[in-house]
Structure formats: structure tokens, C-alpha cells
Amino acid sequence: MxxxxxxxxxxxxxxxxxxxxxxxxxxxxxxxxxxxxxxxxxxxxxxxxxxxxxxxxxxxxxxxxxxxxxxxxxxxxxxxxxxxxxxxxxxxxxxxxxxxxxxxxxxxxxxxxxxxxxxxxxxxxxxxxxxxxxxxxxxxxxxxxxxxxxxxxxxxxxxxxxxxxxxxxxxxxxxxxxxxxxxxxxxxxxxxxxxxxxxxxxxxxxxxxxxxxxxxxxxxxxxxxxxxxxxxxxxxxxxxxxxxxxxxxxxxxxxxxxxxxxxxxxxYWGFGDYVAIGAGAHGKISTPGGHGNTAAITRTERVKVPRDYMQKALSNDPTSCVFERRVVKREDVGFEFMLNALRLNDGFPVAWFAERTGYPISLVSRALDAAEHEKLLDRTHEWIKPTALGRRFLNRMLESFLA
Ligand code: SF4
Known part of the structure; x- marks a missing residue:
């Protein structure tokens, strides 16, 4: 949540x-x-x-x-x-x-x-x-x-x-x-x-x-x-x-x-939303919250075998074609965002983090500080960008965003 x-x-x-x-x-x-x-x-x-x-x-x-x-x-x-x-x-x-x-x-x-x-x-x-x-x-x-x-x-x-x-x-x-x-x-x-x-x-x-x-x-x-x-x-x-x-x-x-x-x-790389349809397709949808509900990012995955997918999608309960539905947890959202956005060579606006995760950038400030210290990324108040070194060691940098 x-x-x-x-x-x-x-x-x-x-x-x-x-x-x-x-x-x-x-x-x-x-x-x-x-x-x-x-x-x-x-x-x-x-x-x-x-x-x-x-x-x-x-x-x-x-x-x-x-x-x-x-x-x-x-x-x-x-x-x-x-x-x-x-x-x-x-x-x-x-x-x-x-x-x-x-x-x-x-x-x-x-x-x-x-x-x-x-x-x-x-x-x-x-x-x-x-x-x-x-x-x-x-x-x-x-x-x-x-x-x-x-x-x-x-x-x-x-x-x-x-x-x-x-x-x-x-x-x-x-x-x-x-x-x-x-x-x-x-x-x-x-x-x-x-x-x-x-x-x-x-x-x-x-x-x-x-x-x-x-x-x-x-x-x-x-x-x-x-x-x-x-x-x-x-x-x-x-x-x-x-x-x-x-x-x-x-x-x-x-x-x-x-x-x-x-x-x-x-x-995708900007951590946008995507509706997915089809056998094995993965979706990601954000819901705004309000009216007593909490905001959430929900990921879904559909049945992979085409015959089974069709059978379920055309049954009385088409939602059964989704075999996994997962709300992204607070401790995972920073990593999931960075896994995508740090692939962009020119980086991304800092504001995207809050806009697309629902959390302030302070959620990941410790990992950002460490990556900056290791010269894996450059950042200003407005922009975050991986360095050439950071692009080369992208997986190492991403590990620091894991909860
Ligand atoms: S089997 Fe070959 S052609 Fe089909 S999706 Fe995989 S790589 Fe592409």
C-alpha cells in the first residue's frame, strides 16, 4: 500500500x-x-x-x-x-x-x-x-x-x-x-x-x-x-x-x-502505466486513492499458455485469466522505479519520482547519496542522470535501491 x-x-x-x-x-x-x-x-x-x-x-x-x-x-x-x-x-x-x-x-x-x-x-x-x-x-x-x-x-x-x-x-x-x-x-x-x-x-x-x-x-x-x-x-x-x-x-x-x-x-522507462492484454502479458496500473482508499500501484500477470488464457478470458469469470495480482509495496517502489528510469541515458526529472510512485524522493535519498558518492550518478534538485560509470555498473547501482 x-x-x-x-x-x-x-x-x-x-x-x-x-x-x-x-x-x-x-x-x-x-x-x-x-x-x-x-x-x-x-x-x-x-x-x-x-x-x-x-x-x-x-x-x-x-x-x-x-x-x-x-x-x-x-x-x-x-x-x-x-x-x-x-x-x-x-x-x-x-x-x-x-x-x-x-x-x-x-x-x-x-x-x-x-x-x-x-x-x-x-x-x-x-x-x-x-x-x-x-x-x-x-x-x-x-x-x-x-x-x-x-x-x-x-x-x-x-x-x-x-x-x-x-x-x-x-x-x-x-x-x-x-x-x-x-x-x-x-x-x-x-x-x-x-x-x-x-x-x-x-x-x-x-x-x-x-x-x-x-x-x-x-x-x-x-x-x-x-x-x-x-x-x-x-x-x-x-x-x-x-x-x-x-x-x-x-x-x-x-x-x-x-x-x-x-x-x-x-x-515504460519513465515508470508510466500500461494496460496489458494477451497470454502472459504484464500490466501496471496506478490508482489514485481518495474516498477512504489508499493510492496503489498494481501489477498483473496473465496466464501464459494461449489455450488456457483464451479459455479463462472467455469464461464467465474473465478475471481468472490474471493469475497474479500484486500491489507494489512501499519498500519495493524505489527499486522498481529506478530499475526503469536509470536505463535512460539522459536521466529523468526528480519530480517524476513523486508523480509516478506516490512517494517523495526522500524515500530513496540514502541510496541516491551513495550512488552519487561513488560517481555512478549526477544530480541536481531537478534532474538525476546516470554517469558513464553508472551505466556500465547499472546492476551494482540498482542493488543499492533494494529494500
Ligand atoms: S521465438 Fe524467436 S521470433 Fe519468437 S519471440 Fe522468441 S526470439 Fe522472437
Whole structure:
């Protein structure tokens, strides 16, 4: 429970999860399920009905608030038909106050079948495409278990730019080059991927280091990867090349041309609110308190298996599709806020803390003092910003905010 009231509620976004992929990638720990498991074609209409039911039961929790951004993620949402995406967005518009200017992102993979649909996705209301390229080299793509090759990747970017225009490319570094031959990505290969990505001049680029996540095929049978120092050198090289090309490095893995930052992700990192619908989707909603009630931030998580999610969302009790509902405790709120906001390279206004947690900044002053003393962050009365050292040792800095 929070001990104070919000002066104003944080900005609101909507996350929609589409959980199917053609094949499960061996490094992936997202809630994604192989399409074949769905049996036959994707159950689009049942899933849309479930999404709308999930949304409707949540309406009282954010009634009257404007949704500023929508992110349709997965899984591979571009496996859905353009008509299904149009129906989902129409359903959202009919039930909520969706800003007419909202950024609406769709995650897409570069398969031939999907890229043919990009223009229709735009007609359906999508304003931004995030394309999962990962690498422009066939050896890396094969080692990552991706279903597309480098020619399809290039063609998908061209089509995305020609149709939707506002495009992000997701790429990774510190890759295996072969799952069997004991080779890892070299610095030269990493640079080639960066150069190739830059040649498209997309408004946004995301570069992630491949990490071995628990419960993945790679965690059980790790492929040959660049070592820690090589990966750190690649991170520095990626940053330098993208900054030299005029991209703002505004978050740990996110780079944008000026003014083209992802508004949806900025809302996450600014500890904004987000309604979530879909199998396994996580939501965060602040309620203002008053009338004898205490202000609260509530996090929710939905049933992960698509079939079970649909069954519960379409039952007499659609709230049963939420398997976890947790009110953020006073002792956790400082860490949860910083976990997001300290990822922003330019930092954040001090006022956000009180506005978005309901607590004064003094709640975390001891940890802020310690981080400042260790030169991990700079701060004034108005602004808090991680230093280059703080960005490098982000996890260490975050530990000091743990209760
Ligand atoms: S395509 Fe993306 S979401 Fe699907 S399995 Fe691969 S990494 Fe995971």
C-alpha cells in the first residue's frame, strides 16, 4: 500500500501480446509458442475475442484515461492477418479513449509471408514497425535458429521503410557464428552488421547483447560466444558507430534519430502505466486513492499458455485469466522505479519520482547519496542522470535501491 496520494496519474499505454511464432528460437525466453502447437491455423477470432474480454474487465481500473501508445508484441504478431490486427485496433478504439495521434507499434519478423502484409498493417492503423533482424549474416542467423536469411532481412527493411516508414530494427551482438564449428562472432563481423543496419537510415535501431537466459535451449547447451571482454568491446564499438552516425543513444540498448525515440518504451522507462492484454502479458496500473482508499500501484500477470488464457478470458469469470495480482509495496517502489528510469541515458526529472510512485524522493535519498558518492550518478534538485560509470555498473547501482 502507498502512504500518499498521486497528484496526477502517470501516462498510460497499452500492451497487446500475440504469443505465436513459426519456430521457437533457442535463445528466446519470451512467452512465445510454436504455431504448429496451435493446431491448424492460428485461432485468430477466438484470440481477438479473448483480448477484448480481458480489456473489458479492466476498463474500470483506467476509466476516462487516455491511452497514448499501443505496442503489439510477441511472439510474432505479424503472423496475424492484417484484418485481425485491424479488428483488434477497432475493438480497442471502441472500448477505450485511444489518442488519435498514438504511436501504434507492431513487431514483425522478416519472413516472406509477413513482409507482404506490411502495407496492409499500415492500412489497419499500425504507425511503426519493429523488425526482428538480429543479424545480416546467414551464419549468425542459422546459429540463432532464425527462420529468415539475410536476403529476407534486407528485403523486409526495404518494404518496411517503403510502406510504414517509421521502422525500428532489432539487432544483436556477441553472437555464435556456428552452433557446431566452435566459432563466435568477431569484432569485424559485428561492425559489418552495424554498417549494414546504418545504411538503411531507419529512424530507430535497437542493439542487444545476446545473453543466455534460464530455461532456454542455449542455457542448457551454450553455443560458443565471445567472452565477457570481447562482448564489452563490441558494446562500446556499437555505441560509438551509432553515435558517429547521428543516432541518440537514449537507453541501454536503444538508439534513435533525433525526435524518433520509441514513445511506448519511453513510457515504460519513465515508470508510466500500461494496460496489458494477451497470454502472459504484464500490466501496471496506478490508482489514485481518495474516498477512504489508499493510492496503489498494481501489477498483473496473465496466464501464459494461449489455450488456457483464451479459455479463462472467455469464461464467465474473465478475471481468472490474471493469475497474479500484486500491489507494489512501499519498500519495493524505489527499486522498481529506478530499475526503469536509470536505463535512460539522459536521466529523468526528480519530480517524476513523486508523480509516478506516490512517494517523495526522500524515500530513496540514502541510496541516491551513495550512488552519487561513488560517481555512478549526477544530480541536481531537478534532474538525476546516470554517469558513464553508472551505466556500465547499472546492476551494482540498482542493488543499492533494494529494500
Ligand atoms: S521470433 Fe522472437 S519471440 Fe519468437 S521465438 Fe524467436 S526470439 Fe522468441
Amino acid at each position: 502507498l502512504g500518499s496520494q498521486f497528484t496526477a496519474l502517470p501516462p498510460l499505454s497499452l500492451y497487446i501480446h500475440i504469443p505465436w511464432c513459426i519456430r521457437k528460437c533457442p535463445y528466446c525466453d519470451f512467452n512465445s509458442h510454436e504455431q504448429s502447437v496451435a493446431g491448424g491455423g492460428l485461432p485468430e477470432q477466438d484470440y481477438i475475442n479473448a483480448l477484448m474480454s480481458d480489456l473489458e474487465v479492466q476498463l474500470p481500473e483506467f476509466w476516462g484515461r487516455t491511452i497514448h501508445t499501443v505496442f503489439i508484441g510477441g511472439g510474432t504478431p505479424s503472423l496475424f492477418s492484417p484484418q485481425a490486427i485491424a479488428d483488434i485496433l477497432a475493438g480497442v478504439r471502441a472500448r477505450t479513449r485511444l489518442s488519435p495521434q498514438s504511436e501504434i507499434t507492431l513487431e514483425a519478423n522478416p519472413g516472406t509471408f509477413e513482409m507482404q502484409k506490411f502495407a496492409e498493417f499500415k492500412a489497419a492503423g499500425v504507425t511503426r514497425l519493429s523488425i526482428g533482424i538480429q543479424s545480416f549474416k546467414d551464419a549468425h542467423l542459422a546459429a540463432l535458429g532464425r527462420v529468415h536469411d539475410s536476403a529476407e532481412a534486407r528485403r523486409a527493411v526495404d518494404i518496411g521503410l517503403a510502406t510504414v516508414g517509421n521502422v525500428n530494427l532489432d539487432l544483436m551482438f556477441a553472437l555464435p557464428a556456428s552452433r557446431t564449428a566452435g566459432l563466435a562472432q568477431t569484432m569485424d563481423e559485428c561492425e559489418q552488421d552495424v554498417r549494414e543496419a546504418l545504411a538503411f537510415r531507419t529512424p530507430h535501431l535497437s542493439f542487444y547483447q545476446l545473453t543466455l537466459e534460464p530455461n532456454t535451449v542455449f542455457a542448457k547447451k551454450p553455443p560458443p560466444l565471445p567472452d565477457h571482454d570481447q562482448a564489452a568491446d563490441m558494446q562500446e564499438r556499437v555505441e560509438a558507430m551509432l553515435q558517429d552516425a547521428g543516432y541518440l543513444h537514449y537507453e541501454t540498448s536503444a538508439y534513435a534519430q533525433p525526435g524518433r525515440q520509441c514513445q511506448h518504451n519511453l513510457n
